Amino acid sequence: MKREIPVAVIRRMPKYHRELLILDQAGEDFVSTPKLAAATGVHDSQIRKDIGLTGLRGIPKKGHKIKDLISAIETFLNWNDVSSAFLIGVGNIGKALLNYTNYEQYGLKIIAAFDTNPEVVGQKINDIQVFPVEKLENLVQRLKVPVGVITVPADAAQETADMLVKSGIKGIWNFAPVTLDLPEHIILENVNLYHGLGVLSKRLKEKLNP
Amino acid sequence: MKREIPVAVIRRMPKYHRELLILDQAGEDFVSTPKLAAATGVHDSQIRKDIGLTGLRGIPKKGHKIKDLISAIETFLNWNDVSSAFLIGVGNIGKALLNYTNYEQYGLKIIAAFDTNPEVVGQKINDIQVFPVEKLENLVQRLKVPVGVITVPADAAQETADMLVKSGIKGIWNFAPVTLDLPEHIILENVNLYHGLGVLSKRLKEKLNP
């Protein structure tokens, strides 16, 4: 019985990956889990367990070969084969995502964007063409694009999601602050910028007036 | 011994809050936890426990008064008294955050922004003035601003954080994809847009090639 990988693990991996890139660029060759622990704030035995899941084995007294570990993590996260994606909603967050250039390293490539606003439709942002939303369904179907990135305002998010689902999307990366109602088989990943703010706010005030 | 509120709870609260606002606007008066559960995807007993933490008590067979619950959550999260904040880094994400207007509802108010780029310095975005970073330390100190929002590129994040800490900041809301090295007493909340992408990518490929 194939054990499901916990989300927590998948979330920690990119953290290690980032630190490893830095160490690699600094000319380092090996890294130990205690050292990685110090850099990332994650416990060393936790890191050993996580690394264990990639199948890579370290060397006592030395640690892990950084380059090997980097590619082991990339393989683990399937960042090697890149999925294409459409982005819907070219507002500020949408633009921020479009301008980000390193998705491919993370296994995703945004190949087109969609919006209703005639001011942005037709534009190119970071070489990515913005189409009118009317073309969305047809293009998802025809190009078999597996991922939709939703960066529309909250009140348009559900209908956008419905449209994507109807056209056969496989996964949705949702930035709108709503609870999307989706069929079971769709893979959903929510990013809510403001949830973190809630936590910060609360902790801060706990501290200031205890 | 005062039990620390788990982060998971604090993260779920805004979710309920959102749904409650919708129900309230729809003219509803009461809501039950099974109903909230259906809308948010969180288990009903979980919701009951969370609500219990706010001190509010429901009515069997009816549920909770929506308006009361909304304000109980707001009080719980300390969204009533608003903290002021500075935002550093007026790129796309920075702009997206500046254009968002509902922070105050979440207990935070961005009162000024900072950047190095002369093209944005001096501008006003959503009525918030952008200052040169040189003025940051002095202003944090003088105005005793408790929160810094870091939206600078990764390689400038640590030095920005250092600057903020030096000037006496209390909390940092960090959007840069780095592990910030901060003194214990600083409250830190990280938002990493791309971690979620890692999870999505992995799950998607697990599904497509099992």
Added chain:
DNA sequence: TTTTAATCGTGATTTATATAACGTTATAAA
């Protein structure tokens, strides 16, 4: 009124996750 049933609050149980502990192993110093 009395009865019914939905929903409540919470203690018990399960599951998941993180930490600690430790025997093993391979490098590097003696």
Added chain:
DNA sequence: TTTATAACGTTATATAAATCACGATTAAAA
């Protein structure tokens, strides 16, 4: 070579979180 030890991998333990389960409660129907 031999020895010492840092870091490994992994099992055991502890902590935390989510879910279940159920008696208590109260609004609404009979």
